[in-house]
Amino acid sequence: MAESTHEVKPRGANERKLVRKIDFFILTFCCLSYFVNYLDRTNLNNAYVSGMKEELGFRGNQLNVINTVFTVGYIIGQIPSNLALHYVKPRYFFPTMMFIWAGLTMITASTHTPQAIMAIRFFQGLAEATTFVGTHYILGSWYTERELGKRSGIFTASGLAGTMIGGFIQSGIHASMDGRHGLSGWRWLFIIDGIITIPVALYGLLLFPDTPETTTAPYLTPEERSLAVSRLLSQTTEEDLESKPKVFTWSFVRIVLTSWEWWGFVILWIIAGETESFSSNALLALYMKSHPSMRGYAVSQLNNYPTGVPAVGIVSTLFWAALTDTLGGCRELVGYFIGVTGVATSAMILTAMHSANPGGGKATTVVFAAYYWAGTVYACQAVFFAWANDAMRGRAPVFRGVVLAGMNLGSNAVNAWWSIVFYGASMAPWFERGMYAMVATSVALSAWTAGLTYMIKRNKGRQILEDGETKGDASNKEAGVKSKGGVPWVHQSATDSVM
Incomplete structure (x- = not known):
């Protein structure tokens, strides 16, 4: 009963002060690291068109091979990171990886062959794999369900902001x-x-607060450290916190791969990632470059007009992240919104394509409107990773970390060939x-969202029942925190092998 009362009461002054502190130190570091991660990851294309191609003698599809090699390293690094x-x-871990990828970025300046860059970019992909999924793991460790969406949204928006201004910085x-x-x-x-x-x-090395259970940040008082743990209603025991789970075992792999969370959220992000690729593949710029009327857009227009897509994405991300927090974590609403958006925007472009004058001003206006509207799909990044964190609050942290990494691994593995096809x-x-692929994935996303919502509600109901039985029976309580395969497990009965 005491836990339930804590969950619903308004935040006190001490908790508000704690949240302000962790907002400053966590979000500033994570957003800045994501921004420089974007710069270091995307500077290759800018360098390619700025003299690197000619100076190093690039031939054929060597640039595409380099990008593929980077993606392979990025995918491999997801779960290990x-x-x-x-x-x-x-x-220690985040700054170390940043030092590594910063060093590799600077070493690239000394290369004299495309093959040397290929080797560098593979290891750079491994190092940069830490930022996106690692940040979402940390955010889920510190923030409650009513706070997480907004913070995930701010983090994601920092990356979208990078897509808008990074090119200007690099051109300068x-x-x-x-x-x-x-x-x-x-x-x-x-x-x-x-x-x-x-x-x-260096900023992260000195001031990043780790996780609530392990933080030694000098700006947090002992009372605030205790509050950081208790306010999330962690069910992990002291024994679990001190243990080193045997994650490199077949038992752990079996537990992960037979869980509904793994399949539910990995497939969710694979589908959602392909609805997002509608905007992330610069389709508006390519449309302008090959306009059906052979209309010539100036270079400034080709660079500036498409920036409206991530701008819409920033607004949409912050709006939906804040709204779902306000509504108590109804993240599934974004899945349905994206489903409608994907079908509608694809239909608009197909209609313009088959109109009497596909190169005319009216058809062009429809296409621009469709691509700008499609930019709202970027909201799925922040909201769906927040949704996964919310759904796995009763799981061991290592399990949650693996599923979050698996989501990005699956999405990138499919993206590697989806954009080409x-x-x-x-x-x-x-x-x-x-366009037809977008319609299909949008419908699939709506259906998957509905099924996942059902599974989450079903398992929450089962969890409440098991918690009630555990409180009434001391032996059940002991079984509820017992390790499985060396992995601390929570909110789980002794006979439930996949939950």
């Missing part, structure tokens, strides 16, 4: 540094992007195949 957070304090570096000290502008680009990362890493540049300006 989140597992590492269970053994190494985040304030090239324009002002080209030829200085005998180095090409593209080489300075890698050097400066790496240098920018270092102070952010459905949104290849040769399919511009209409991407007809991609």
